[in-house]
Amino acid sequence: MDEPNERYSYTAMGLHWLLALALLCTFCVGLYMADLKLSLLRIRLFNWHKWAGISILLLSGLRLAWRWSHRPPPVPAQMDRLKKLAAEWVHRLLYLFFFLVPLAGWAYSNAAGFPVVWFGQLPLPDLVGKNKELADILQDVHAALAFGLAGLAVLHVGAALHHHFILRDGLITRMLPLRRRS
DSSP: OOOOSOOOOHHHHHHHHHHHHHHHHHHHHHHHHHTOOSSHHHHHHHHHHHHHHHHHHHHHHHHHHHHHHSOOOOOOTTSOHHHHHHHHHHHHHHHHHHHHHHHHHHHHHHHTTOOOEETTTEEOOOSSOOOHHHHHHHHHHHHHHHHHHHHHHHHHHHHHHIIIIIIOOOGGGGGOSSOOOO
16 A cells, blocks of 8 residues: 555544534434424523534634644645536535534524523624524525535545545545554
């Protein structure tokens, strides 16, 4: 297996894996809580989901700032132009959705008449006023964006696994904090 010499920084790796874990957990909780009947559990999960969403929004901003100030390692020279272009656009879309999904959820919560209070301590400003019709639309928008993000994440993971198991080009090791010694 060829291993690219250049790897992501440990900060970039940490932000990548923390965001991946946060997105996975928040998506799963969102799926679970959506069909629950009104109960204390549902209210707790909705609050946790909103806290996680705001945390993801902030983490995404930090990750984007890090990426802008620390260039990622170049893709392997042997990668064909179409794959490079696909990887670039999937990454761009992932970053876009990192912001759109929580912003749509925040706006949905406000339109439904519920404030967003980060970790129950920091009240955040309303993005929109209470509006039932808008809330119904934003609920669907938030869900569609979340599923879109999940689809992009599956595509991203699938490509990484393809590089690792099929192409055996070592590309995935650039984002793994621990790697085997030869």
